[in-house]
Amino acid sequence: MEGWPLIGIRFALYADLGLLFGLPLFPLYALRSDARRLLPLRPAILALAAAGFALSLAGFAIMAGAMTGTPIGEIDRATWTMLLTRTAAGSALLARLAALAALLLLAIVARRATAPALAAAAALGGIALATLAWSGHAVAGEGIAGMVHLVADIVHLLAAAAWLGALGGLACLVARRNSRESDLRATHRALAGFALVGTLLVGAIVITGMLNAWFMIGPDHLRQVATGRYGQLLIAKLALFAIMLVMAARNRFRLTPALDAVIARGEERSARAALLRSVTIEAGLGLMILALVAWLGTLAPPIGS
Secondary structure (H helix, E strand, O other), X not given: OOOHHHHHHHHHHHHHHHHHHHHHHHHHHHOOHHHHHHOOHHHHHHHHHHHHHHHHHHHHHHHHHHHHOOOXXXXXXXXXXHHHHHOHHHHHHHHHHHHHHHHHHHHHHOOOOOHHHHHHHHHHHHHHHHHHHHHOHHHHOOHHHHHHHHHHHHHXXXXXXXXXXXXXXXXXXXXXXXXXXXXXXHHHHHHHHHHHHHHXXXXXXXXXXXXXXXXXXXXXXXXXXXXXXXXXXHHHHHHHHHHHHHHHHHHHHHHHHHHHHHHOOOOOHHHHHHHHHHHHHHHHHHHHHHHHHHXXXXXXXXXXX
16 A cells, blocks of 8 residues: 555644644643743644644545545445445544544634643544554554554554644744743743653653564564565664654753753843754654654554565
């Protein structure tokens, strides 16, 4: 099922739905209620939910064409009905569209970024994101092992999305111009608040990533993992993840304290610029990882080869 249109749609969905979960989650633990105005949450959620709706429909259409071996325009109504109601991908699509529709309604109705509204938005975004696991390799497992694999895949997706959403939120905060000292203090608190959460997310990503690797590669294939395309892409993904960890450590232990040290003196411009560059690079690395994940999802893993 490998094909660049499908890979592109998968990548866009990972990024879009990941932000839909991570962005509303970020201010719940990193920003006080009076500082949430600093993020354009409502327009971002509206745009992301609408894009997620369109991308989901396009992705399912491409997948339907690949599954049936028929041009999309020639698939009849009975086949569409069967794919939607009798396949895991169809059920996942319907659940995702329902979550996105509810999220659009919530963003229209909720005028303020209150904690309950943000929690509801994050929950709906998380549901929409979790449905992507049903279009990946994890859904192929059976029994208890299959359930463990599926849960690990979902947790992996949610943890990675929370990290990506936090990077998006931090980039918006650091990039604000002509910020008052109180806004800069709020930005510093958000950076510091993400430090502990980020550590927990990294732990979740590593543990679930190891579980997924066990199911997808298996101990008998470890020595040959670099000989196939799947293994090579996985190694590239791990290398990018390691660089992200280095960037995150630099942000936490060097650049964040540097911002705090210069805010009171009104000399924060260079510190903010350094932070913005670092956060932007880290987010770019995260998007590259998502692109690799989208590609990996179209390849047969070694254990299934």
